[in-house]
Amino acid sequence: MPTINDIAKQCGVSKSTVSRVINGHPYVSEQKRQMILSAIEESGFTPNSLAVQFRKRKTSAIGILTPQVDHPYFAALVQSLSNACTAKGWKPVIFQTFGDKKRELDVFAKLKQRELDAIIATSSALEAPLLARCLENGPILICNEKYEIDATVCSLDEESAAYKLTMHMLQTGKRRLLFCLDHTSPSQEARYIGFLNALAARNLKEGGKRIEGMVSIEDGIRLGTDLFHDKQLLIDGIFAGSDFVAAGILHAAKQHQIAVPEKCAVTGFDNHPISQITDPPLTTYDNEIEAMARKTAEQLDMQLSGNFYVPKLFQWQGYLVPRHST
Amino acid sequence: MPTINDIAKQCGVSKSTVSRVINGHPYVSEQKRQMILSAIEESGFTPNSLAVQFRKRKTSAIGILTPQVDHPYFAALVQSLSNACTAKGWKPVIFQTFGDKKRELDVFAKLKQRELDAIIATSSALEAPLLARCLENGPILICNEKYEIDATVCSLDEESAAYKLTMHMLQTGKRRLLFCLDHTSPSQEARYIGFLNALAARNLKEGGKRIEGMVSIEDGIRLGTDLFHDKQLLIDGIFAGSDFVAAGILHAAKQHQIAVPEKCAVTGFDNHPISQITDPPLTTYDNEIEAMARKTAEQLDMQLSGNFYVPKLFQWQGYLVPRHST
DNA sequence: TGTTGACCTGGGAACGTTCCCATCTCTTAT
DNA sequence: ATAAGAGATGGGAACGTTCCCAGGTCAACA
Known part of the structure; x- marks a missing residue:
């Protein structure tokens, strides 16, 4: 697998220039840009995203934490959240915890370890104080549950x-x-x-x-x-x-x-x-899953865009659907 | 967030020694080991896993690729695969493609970019030749579909x-x-x-x-x-x-x-x-999802453990469940 | 009295990027 | 003619680890 250095050597330029081309930065002559682009194309080079993420300290990945996916309600919720994140340009990644604290903590640790930029939890098996401690790891939003913590919470009343x-x-x-x-x-x-x-x-x-x-x-x-x-x-x-x-x-x-x-x-x-x-x-x-998911993604986006941001509680009312079993 | 270097300085040792402690390598005096361990504990240090993965060229993460999670069959399959991977010590991560080729290719690219050690695809929207090309990115196993490619395939007959x-x-x-x-x-x-x-x-x-x-x-x-x-x-x-x-x-x-x-x-x-x-x-x-998932994880493990390995096709027969709608 | 080898430790290159800074060449305005 | 600044480029530090290598101490053995 070639690296940016190989491309640079092949084209007789510095890796800085190649990096500029890859990231669409200005100040590269059109001639070199073309040459580099075709060298990349030809060699099938892809930047090592682990290196990029490591260097940039950013992954663009959002963890979606759910007890289990084989549960129709959570499946629908995860799906909506996933779509809402994608729409905002984030990369959703789903993790199942099976209600297990250890697995849940493992995922929250990924925030501290910089593997995820944020986490949306649809539920948590942790006690409130422990969960509050996890907030120090990085941005965590709650969608579907209601915890008394200093985080954005979207939930049904x-x-x-x-x-x-x-x-x-x-x-x-x-x-x-x-x-x-x-x-x-x-x-x-x-x-x-x-x-x-x-x-x-x-x-x-x-x-x-x-x-x-x-x-x-x-x-x-x-x-x-x-x-x-x-x-x-x-x-x-x-x-x-x-x-x-x-x-x-x-x-x-x-x-x-x-x-x-x-x-x-x-x-x-x-x-x-x-x-x-x-x-x-x-x-x-x-319970208006769609609306909840959209709001969560919107708040996530605000929080990560770095502007001034205050965690808030959003509640939905939902509505009764009367049929014939009552 | 402290780094391994901070711990080293604080303890008056080199980062090599700290690294040895973290990774449980031998040849560290008990006294230093204890000192380092408590410094880590106290400072709340966690290794930056992006750095670790980057350096080791290994993530232990297995991508599970599925069209959508809000589909009872795929939900059950993903769940089984997820469990089977965890049982083998791998970290399952779920990606939804919604049958979209672009999203699917994005996930396969993660293999090339070293973000995933392997991928289990439960379905694919790609044409066979394109899928075959993706195999060059790294280990890909198929569970649930049957493609004529040079990969391990577990499927129902x-x-x-x-x-x-x-x-x-x-x-x-x-x-x-x-x-x-x-x-x-x-x-x-x-x-x-x-x-x-x-x-x-x-x-x-x-x-x-x-x-x-x-x-x-x-x-x-x-x-x-x-x-x-x-x-x-x-x-x-x-x-x-x-x-x-x-x-x-x-x-x-x-x-x-x-x-x-x-x-x-x-x-x-x-x-x-x-x-x-x-x-x-x-x-x-x-269709014996459980058995298929287990076999897939087993093969995955063999393939990644680096021993000699040949892709193979496994087929299940499943069985008819007669009830009263026929 | 060496020699061997286990135990312990630190130094530093390497992983593949990004990005700051320095340098150089041209225009263009003064 | 000179200064200023935009355009183009390369060099190299930095990100936080791992891991190889060199070198040191010390006990056991010939």
Whole structure:
């Protein structure tokens, strides 16, 4: 693999001149520019970007941190973020953490080690103080979660979203609700608070059961099978926390001939296409991923362009998508 | 940010000694080792990995190239590959190409530019000769597609898979089949050949309609709506090419009160969890992603460990998962 | 009394760029 | 005629590491 020096020798010029041509700097005679350009072309020379990044102290790479890509919500979010970054001229690179602190810290370390210019985290397994320490490594933006730290945060107002969804179920006369969450995190807890607030607003002290670790279709099926096994239902509404989990629950309901929403209502979350084709179609909540992703990229751009910049919290309201499962 | 030199000065030793400590080389007195270690700890020093990679000419990073992450099949594949690489001690990094040649070439260029030690491509938008040229950049393995190039290729025997699925439909008496494919690619074409072979084996010259660009649930819904609009069905079986497309089709069928499989059979592909909860449950094909991913990582490891290595083709058979949509 | 070799240490080149600075040659304005 | 400044070019330090080489000490062995 030839280097800039080889090109320089071949053309009988200094490496400075070659560098100027590569980087489009002025003050190179047209004749030499052409000669160098064709030498580059012919030899198939590509600058060693490790050397360039090392010397310039800049990579143009943005790390997108996500628990896992094989999760429809995060997949969609990562995709949107990825597109938004590309649109701004940054190079998105995706890292999966699987909720593992060590892997997450490894990625944050890349910031300190200058391998990434910035990181967009869609979630974090770290405690707030630890996360705050990571901020010292370099620019970190949060998209989708809400942490109380000194960073730009774009998130859904989960509390209000959950409040609206829950209230929607309560208004149809449901009283004994089950709340499912993924793995515990600030946003999931905010959801739970919204859920409880809605119950409280209706003076329902009881009826707020909660179950964790619900992620996939299979989880939904398992939960549904457990619940619907006994015809004497203990609950009459389920806040599923994700469309996939809800789809699994609906499937189990049908298997056990439980009428939805008559005997038990179900709500999803995310407004994923799957929510249109369940039976019955799923009431869900749209969280405006696209808008969040665009705003994140915009803020990222501002932050990295070096102008004066203050971290800020952006919140979206999203909206309820009522269908026939409630 | 302190450098190795700062640590050296602070401890009154040479940077060589510090480097030896960092890299765990022998021949450093225990006393100095401790002193250096605590100086590193205290100052929060981290080696600049750009400098390390540049100097060592090695990054330990493996690029995983995928059209898009927001696609259940690729998401699952990327996840498996990612895990398999981590298990072997490599650092997986995911890049999305969106089927765009330019973006794909950009990623392949990273190999030449030494930003990646190797690339695993799950698909490619490039023509074979161009792809073959990219092989000169460095180690590239293919997982999931089948290209006629001098590289390690792990793939499903798509032709035989499609043959089996199609034959399965034909055996239930279906005669007028529609074949859906994603975007055209070698593996999709191999599928189509398997499909045609099955028809030919039954002496069905006709009945091999084909439609492209079917990817998502929505695509399936649209197609199904078109097809089932007219009660006088022109076809009696659909080879959907993916479980998500099939799920959309099944939804449309229900909307139009088309009995599945009686009036029209439907088969999916990939054995994604969604195939269990459609109504009726979907006949599909399991393509053994895990096994493919593991083998790819194993071969990658062999290739990069520098031992004698010959590119090879590995093919999986996968297996039919019969359910009630056929 | 050497000789050998393990252990320890520092110096400095090298990796491939970028970019500052010095130098030189022309125009052009004064 | 002289000064000023734009255009063109090369030299070389610097970025932060790794790693080879040389050289030193010290114990063991012939």
